[in-house]
Amino acid sequence: MVANARDLKKAKKDIQQAAEIIRRGGLVAFPTETVYGLGANAFSAPAVERIFRAKGRPGDNPLIVHISGGEGLGELVSEVPQNFRLLAEKYWPGPLTMVLPKGLRVPREVTAGLDTVALRMPQHPVALALIRTARLPIAAPSANLSGRPSPTTAEHVLEDLAGRIQFLLDGGPCTVGLESTVLDLTHKVPLLLRPGGVTLEQLQETLGEVQVLDSMEFKDEAPPSPGLKYRHYAPRAPMFLVEGEPSRVVKEIQKICRENRLKGRRVGLLVTEENRAYFRAEAIEVLGFRSSPEEMASRLFDSLRRLDTAGVDLILAETFEKTGMGLALMNRLCRAAQNRIIKAR
Structure with missing residues (x-):
């Protein structure tokens, strides 16, 4: 069932129904400010296993637990690190996930067997209302098939998961549009595992020193955060980033488009508003x-x-400065x- 939850007051009964599904061990897709989540009772191993089956998600990929406040924190974590409350006061509710030592009640299915748990308090009013009504923490990865681009609208959720979930709360388009920042507080110096809506610069301003994960390779072990080990966010067509001095990037993309057009291949582009007029291609998406x-x-x-819908054979994308939100944007690109980069000559 899909319920229109764009008006929170009118959606009260639908949220109550969705919360009851969560309490019974079912799956509910719901909006957050980052992306749509696929939620289940975080304290129920069988419910969490249904998330993995619905998404086709590898079992060693941990989930984020969504909460609506500090109450019940003692059941989720075994220890509250020094910086936790400072960060929670400044960035919660919001797009920041914090990794903490896990409590005994959290099933290993949520954490992929790790001794840590990732917690977030979302900002979206529908997400908060669902968690509060369910009176349970909700484990929720993105509501898409594993490896596909994350869903930022209810329509995206249905493209991937129609028939696999019991309820979808349609809260409209997500405002941030990228998954949350993930910060590991179990180290002496906080470690940024995944950039997102709370930027590295903001974290450094708040905490001082913040380390950044410099390796994405976790071949024989569970990654400490979602989005690190497996193919993620990928369109169906092979995608390449074109990197270099801006004018050379434009010429390189033009050249690749011509070469592929002669071979009968359809090319899709991810470009900026500034460069849109320089390109001809079968499908062009302007990011801004x-x-x-x-x-x-x-x-x-x-x-x-x-671009998937357009049925292109190849996707080319511009690259961006890795500062502020650009770091998260480049991380997802x-x-x-899959780190395929063409150097513009």
């Missing part, structure tokens, strides 16, 4: 202006899905392209 990486980030996953 370079001066607004937040806008570009919010459009990324929808643009990748549009690199994962979607």
Whole structure:
């Protein structure tokens, strides 16, 4: 069932129904400010296993547990690190996930057998209302098939999971459009595992020193955060990032488009508003202006899905500065392209 939850007051009964499904061990897709989540009772191993089956998600890929407040924290974590409350006061509710030592009640299915648990308090009013009504923490990865671009609208959820879930709360398009920042607080110096809506610069301003994970390789072990080990965010067509001086990037993309057109291949592009006029291709998605990486980030996953719908054979994308929200944008682009980069000559 799909319920229109864009008006929170009118959606009260639908949220109550969705919360009851969660309490009974079922699956509910719901909006957050980052992406749509696929939620289940975080204290129920069988319910959490249903998430993995619905998504086709590997069992060694941990989930994020969504909460609505500090109550019940003692059941989820065994220890509250020093910086936790400072960060929670500043960035919760919001797009920040914190990794903490896990409590005994959290099933190993949630954490992929790790001794840590990832917690977040989402900002979206529908997500908060669902958690509060269910009176349970909700484990929720993105509500898509594993490896596909994350869903930022209810329509995206249905593209991937229709017939696999019991209830979908349609809260409209997600505003941030990229998954949350993940920060591991179990180290002496906090470790940024995944960039997102709370930027590295903001974290450094709040905490001082913050380390950044410098390796994405977790071949024989569970990754400490979602989005690190497996193919993620990927469109169906092979995708390449074109990197270099801006004018050379434009010429390189033009050349690749010409070469592929002669071979009868359909090319899709992910480009900026500034460069849109320079390109001819079968499908062009404009992310926005370079001066607004937040806008570009919010459009990324929808643009990748549009290129899938266009049936292109190849996708080329511009690259961006890895500062502010640009770091998260480039993180997702690199994962979607599986680190395939063309150097503009």
